Amino acid sequence: MKAKVTVTLRSGILDTQGKAVEHALHSLGFTGVHGVRIGKHIEIEMDAETGEAAKAALDEMCKKLLANPVMENYEVRLDEKGK
Amino acid sequence: MNRQMITPPKKLKFGVVVFPGSNCDRDTMHVASLLTGASVRSVWHKETSLGDVEAVILPGGFSYGDYLRCGAIARFSPVMKAVAEFASKGGTVIGICNGFQILVESHLLPGALLPNVSRKFICKNIRVRVDRADIRPTKAMAPGTVLKLPIAHHDGNYFADEVTIKRLEKNRQVVMRYCDENGKVTPEANPNGSLGNIAGICNEHGNVFGLMPHPERCAEPILGNTDGLKIFESLLI
Numbered sequence: 197m198k199a200k201v202t203v204t205l206r207s208g209i210l211d212t213q214g215k216a217v218e219h220a221l222h223s224l225g226f227t228g229v230h231g232v233r234i235g236k237h238i239e240i241e242m243d244a245e246t247g248e249a250a251k252a253a254l255d256e257m258c259k260k261l262l263a264n265p266v267m268e269n270y271e272v273r274l275d276e277k278g279k
Numbered sequence: 280m281n282r283q284m285i286t287p288p289k290k291l292k293f294g295v296v297v298f299p300g301s302n303c304d305r306d307t308m309h310v311a312s313l314l315t316g317a318s319v320r321s322v323w324h325k326e327t328s329l330g331d332v333e334a335v336i337l338p339g340g341f342s343y344g345d346y347l348r349c350g351a352i353a354r355f356s357p358v359m360k361a362v363a364e365f366a367s368k369g370g371t372v373i374g375i376c377n378g379f380q381i382l383v384e385s386h387l388l389p390g391a392l393l394p395n396v397s398r399k400f401i402c403k404n405i406r407v408r409v410d411r412a413d414i415r416p417t418k419a420m421a422p423g424t425v426l427k428l429p430i431a432h433h434d435g436n437y438f439a440d441e442v443t444i445k446r447l448e449k450n451r452q453v454v455m456r457y458c459d460e461n462g463k464v465t466p467e468a469n470p471n472g473s474l475g476n477i478a479g480i481c482n483e484h485g486n487v488f489g490l491m492p493h494p495e496r497c498a499e500p501i502l503g504n505t506d507g508l509k510i511f512e513s514l515l516i
Binding site: 261262264 | 398438
């Protein structure tokens with residue numbers, strides 16, 4: 197199975213990287229751009245009996261390591277056919 | 280330096296944990312070794328026991344290349360189980376810079392260290408005011424003491440949710456705050472955006488202490504600043 201995990205800063209936390217990119221976009225002429233937030237995209241290939249088992253494991257991975265709940269949210273997408 | 284200059288009243292065995300990517304471990308061990316009566320050993324991150332160590336320091340550096348998040352991977356080094364157990368029994372644990380980041384990732388201290396608001400790596404001398412001078416690493420100082428210490432970090436912006444910040448303040452867990460030369464805590468004196476100008480905190484019991492500045496980099500007269508030594512000396516009281 198393949199999984200895609202997106203980790204983003206929790207709303208309300210200043211995303212300094214996002215701000216810098218937003219400024220750069222403005223200077224390129226994309227003046228209508230706002231609210232740029234940068235996160236992490238993690239791809240994982242894994243063996244699991246069922247989609248549910250995989251999701252449970254991914255949830256644990258996120259809580260333990262991939263995201264820090266103090267400052268980040270995470271979202272997991274699972275492709276059970278592995279494509 | 281003249282080792283006779285410092286005459287602590289008791290002996291202490293320091294353990295300095297070395298992770299892959301630690302780079303302040305030698306400096307920290309050097310300073311600890313200058314203290315008369317103190318002995319120090321390095322503890323490789325794969326060790327599962329701290330042995331007879333009486334105070335543990337997690338040094339600065341870039342453990343695991345700061346991959347994923349600063350301190351996020353070091354947290355799972357085998358030695359961290361022993362460190363957590365040591366801390367739960369009241370053992371003194373100090374995390375400096377990356378060591379502080381590892382302590383928050385390990386949940387031995389609350390909160391998180393976000394990238395500096397300036398988006399820059401900051402390497403300079405700053406001032407901190409010691410607000411809590413009754414824990415082991417600060418008790419050689421009077422409350423309100425202003426220290427000049429160097430910082431060198433990209434992610435030192437202390438963050439915690441409102442409830443946690445309130446709890447920290449109520450329990451007097453804020454040990455140090457960034458301040459000006461007169462000890463005044465101002466937004467201008469805040470180098471990285473930390474909430475409440477927080478530069479260092481301790482756990483509820485006061486035995487686990489994390490700070491972003493580097494006391495081990497200013498603990499000898501030849502370096503022009505010995506303010507950092509006060510933290511090491513405090514441990515020997």
